[in-house]
Amino acid sequence: MSKTAGPSAADPKARAAWLRGEIARHDRLYYVEQRPEIADPEYDRLYRELADLEAAHPDLRTPDSPTQRVGNELKGGEGFETVAHKKPMLSLDNTYNEEEVRKFDERVKRMLEGRAPEYNVELKIDGAAVSLWYEKGLFTRGLTRGDGERGEDITRNLKTMRSIPLRLNLPEGQAAPPFIELRGEVYMPRSEFARLNKELEDQGDEGFVNPRNAAAGSIKMKDPGEVAKRRLRIFVHTTGAFEGLDCKRHSEFLKLAAVWGLPTVPETQVCANIDEAIAHIKLWEHKRGGFDFDTDGMVVKVDRLDQQDQLGVTSKSYRFGIAYKYQPEQVETVVEDIEVQVGKTGVLTPRARFKPVFASGTTVTYASLHNQSQIEEKDIRIGDHVIIEKAGEIIPQVVRVVAAKRSGGEKVFKMPDECPVCKGRIEHREIERKVDKERTRVVKTSWCVNPNCPARYRERVIYFASRGCMDIEDLGEKLVDKLIAKGMVKDPADLYDLTREQLLSLERMGEKTADNLLKRLEESKKNDLARLLAALNMPHVGERNAELLSEHFGTLEALRAATMEDFDQVQGVGPIMAQAVFDYFRDAREKALVDRLVASGLNTRSLTAETRKAAVAAGGAFAGKTFVLTGTLTKFKRSEAEKMIKDRGGKTSGSVSKKTDYVLAGEEAGSKLDKAKELGVKVISESDFEALLT
Ligand SMILES: [Zn+2]
Incomplete structure (x- = not known):
């Protein structure tokens, strides 16, 4: 699709409407139909064009515009408001055995006075339950389950999720229902969970136990901007209250929701009787590991909505369905060793190396043990027989030690005092971590404090070149590893000293690749000051804060010379960040790095600030x-x-x-x-x- 598609920019109103429609369509293609038509940069271009158009014509901004997905942060102390569900949001009973599924079927038939119901069987998504309200087709409210009667209003956070349409995609001729509650499960894809936990561990944080906890924690964060970064997804699986909708079956509702542009729970099957339903459950028991999300079972629901209503509720759950949960697969193996890895910030993470064992579809060799405290709590020793399982069927973890099998030769692990990479000194710290609102626990963590540790600068160089920073596309992780191994790069400033000859001396480096990289490096010198500031990896300064600093001070020189009082004048910059930035420019090592970058000819001026100055002058x-x-x-x-x-x-x-x-x-x-x-x-x-x- 070319940039000239759609109505011309001469008619901004028509153009904006077209852009909104296109963006919503691409979201649907990506999240619901899983057949995207365009790549991310093209999507970003549509989005930017709409944002620019709206900035120039604010009256064109509608509540369902994709630019309205991220709102402001909740202020300190402010909590989420609670709102009553239109129809109570109850759960379903759980079971681990087939016999109880059959008993459920008998109970249903008895209550329906002998009529045999059809069942809809679907995957049970392991996430956080939410309810979405659509009024006349517009997404107006999103709630957590809460106590089932009232939920917390997390609309602003749910709006950041591109898999939730801001307006229902209604087919020609179909009117929007005046009101409908859609219930579903917000989940964190496994790939995203792995990325997030790595990031948290790099910061010395513990990370989440499983994707469900990560999803539940993320939807209740105070800053929608942070929620957006978590890349959450949703599957809709039930309807709550609705008006003006002619829908007689649950399976029919799911089809309708999919047409409207909502991702619905996958692998559903309408079954004529309970035997068929049980066969479908068994079919998926060993196949479910292949998804990028966690499922912990299957849900059997009476398909006809009038029969669902007839069955009613118990004190805490609906009678129309039952959740069959799969037993997590646990296997026994032996801890052959405990190894230590060093992250970007210098944090040390211990991991167990097992005698390879097959579990939930793959061979497991390693599992993170997170930190010294976790090892002590579970009393894991080298040589121990242990029971392991995969959290969410994918990330292996040690459940417990089989103490009865100890021979006495097992070795207690202790974090090293010397860095396994640079042999530098390791600092052991005890950090207090929040467990919930009231409780905290002390976690023992260890850090390599050597600022020259290669394990640390590798990550820093990668970060410097990444997309939101200097955006040096051709500089991948593997290349960084080669450059470090050859001693050509130690810190980001070294990148600009690389020569063609040096690059060509690297294994499997062609002339074209080398020239491209040099060209990219040269181009990156022209980047706006905001990007350079983000790339420096100053504490508390991400992309947004880098923009604030860049626009306010205008030049790197002015920022470096700024006093603490000067920072008071910057809107959006608090005292903690101000101190961190102030200290950064006074650290001898960082100062030398910045000096070298400047000497290499990197742009140190804010282009935004200059545009403004020019506007004044003109x-x-x-x-x-x-x-x-x-x-x-x-x-x-x-x-x-x-x-x-x-x-x-x-x-x-x-x-x-x-x-x-x-x-x-x-x-x-x-x-x-x-x-x-x-x-x-x-x-x-x-x-x-x-x-x-x-
Ligand atoms: Zn080190």
Whole structure:
């Protein structure tokens, strides 16, 4: 698809509507139909075009626009509001044996007075239960299960998930139901779970026990921006209350939900009787390991919705279905050794090496033991017989030691005092970790404190070149390993000293590849200051904060010279981050690194800040004008309004004075509005403001 597809940019309204539709369609192709038509960069381009269009024409921004997925963070102390479910959100009874599934069938038939029901059998997704409300087709609310009667309102977090359509995709001629509650399971894909846990372990954190805990923890984070980074997914599996929908069967509902653009629970089967249902359950017992999500069983549900209603509820669960859970496969093996790995931050992670054993579809040789505390708690010794299982069928872990099989020759493991990679000193720390709201536990962790440890700079170089940072596409992990092994690269600044000859001396390095890499490195020198700041890996400074610093200070030189007082002036930068950045530029080693990068000719200016300066110089629409924003803006976010003012050469201030040119008043504007009237400052509405923008 080319960039020129769709209505022309001369008609912004039609163009924006087309872009919204295209983005929603690509989300559906990716998440529901699993046959994406475009690659990520192309998707990003559509998204950026829409965002730019909306910034220029705020009235084109609709509640179902994909740009509205990430909202603001909940403020400290603020919790999630609870809201009553329209229909109670109960669970189903669980069982591990076939006999009870048959008893369930007998009970159902008895209650339906002898009529034999059809059953819908589907995979049981191991995630966090949520309820989605759609009103006239628009996603308006998302709740956790809570106590079954009331759930927590996590709408803002669920909105960040691209697998949840903001508006139902209704086929031609089909009207949106006035209201419907869709129930489903938010889950974390296994691949994402592995990535997240590695990241947490690198920070010395423990990581989550399994993808379910990770999903449940993620949907309740306070910052939707952080939730978005967790790449959660959803499967819809039930309907709650609904109005104006002619749907008679559960299986029919699932088909409808899929058409609407929601991922529905996979591998469903309508079975004529309980024997067929049990056969379907058995079929999947050994096949389920192949998915990128956790399933812990299968759910059997009466298919007809009127029969479901007739069966009613017990005190805590619905009678129309039962969940059959598979037993996790546990196997015994021997711990041959406990090895230690060093991560990006220098944290040491012990892992057990087993006598290879076959479990849940693959041969298992290693399992992370996380840290010294976990080893002590489970009392795992080298030479022990242990029972292992795969968490979520994929990540092996030690369940327990078979103490009865000890011979007395087992060795107690102790974290080394010397780094296995650089032989440097290891520091052992006891860190307090939160277990839940009230409880904490002390975790023993170990770190290599040598800043020159190769294990650490490898990760740093990779991070420096990554996408959100300097984006040096041709510099993959394998190449970094080669460069480090040859001693050509120790830190990110060394990248810019690489020569063609050096590169060509590497194994399997062709001329074309070498030239491409050098070209990429050269191009990266022109990157905006914000990218360089993100790439430096300063504590607390990710992509967003790097932008804030870059735009405020304008140049690297100004940022390096900034005093602690200077940081007070930067909006969005708190004292902890300010101190960390201040300290960073005073660390001798980091200072030398930055000096070398500058000497290599990297751009040290903020291109955004310069665009603004140019706007002022050129007499932009708001050149020399000062704005005060007050009240609640409804057409755009406050930060966006501020950006629009600055981009046009204007300034914003927090208080009204005689020097104020305009007070932009939203809804419920208070004392600032009074002050403006008192001083005779011009007050404008959001519509007035929009008129000024063009
Ligand atoms: Zn080391």
